[in-house]
Amino acid sequence: MLVVTGPPNSFHDVDEWIKRLRRTRPLSQVIHAVADSLTTAQGDNYRFLGGELVLLLREAGQHLDALLILDELLQRYPTDVRSAIGKANIYFYSLNQAEQALTWIDVALGRANRTLFFRREALGEKARILLTLGRGEELSDVLEEIMSVQIVAGTPDIGRERDFVDRAPPGFIRKNVLDRYNEFCPKRAGGGSAEEPPPLGRPDRGR
Structure with missing residues (x-):
């Protein structure tokens, strides 16, 4: 015990x-x-x-x-955002059920928007799910949301990410959104972005 x-x-x-x-x-x-x-x-x-x-x-x-x-x-x-992200990640990364993952990442976003916790993380996971589902317009909208998030000092969240942008096929993301996202989160030499946390910091994402 x-x-x-x-x-x-x-x-x-x-x-x-x-x-x-x-x-x-x-x-x-x-x-x-x-x-x-x-x-x-x-x-x-x-x-x-x-x-x-x-x-x-x-x-x-x-x-x-x-x-x-x-x-x-x-x-x-009821204010726990990470558990809802965790459910989405299990459905997405472990069970290959992207639609179920999308349902739960929206639950996570509802909590994130109420608490201001992990909004960028939840949106990034939603971007990955939408990329897998082939929903370019919705992914473009999510990128707009990511760029609009204002991180409040002392509020837990993650750095800027762009793996879901780099893996998108040409023309999948609206050009005006892609151009602005590239300014928001420039690609660094060697891949990734300057603010992305190292993969070791994401043990709960099930990759």
Whole structure:
């Protein structure tokens, strides 16, 4: 069982406990231990443990079980944007269900617009989904939204991204939007953009 001696929102305690487990136990036992602790967790500890359990389940290929945990997190925390993004990512990257992913990224965007948290991240994921679905006009509209987002100091979000632009075929994105996006997020030497976080910083995207 998890023993947390710090405050209820001590993510550090949860993180360190799981790291210790992973050094000594196989993944299946770590999942069992975290799931067992989740049954008695309260407040922010439930949110932290639930988020970590989702990552562990995805690593084990147990995507449907991960979706159930995310459903519980979404119900408990109505302002939680990342859990809705997580559901979209599982449907998109792991289950190849782009339409379902689109439904859940719109849920994430609804929460993001209310809280101002992770708006750019959610829009970027929607851009990737629309690219896969072949919806160039809608993708162009999403790029307009990304460019219009004003990041508020202290509000969590990600840097500017352009992989969904670089992977779009010629003529897929409206030219006037593409030209402005290239100014908004110029392509750097070697690919990507100057503000993009490194791929290592996205363990929850399931790529």
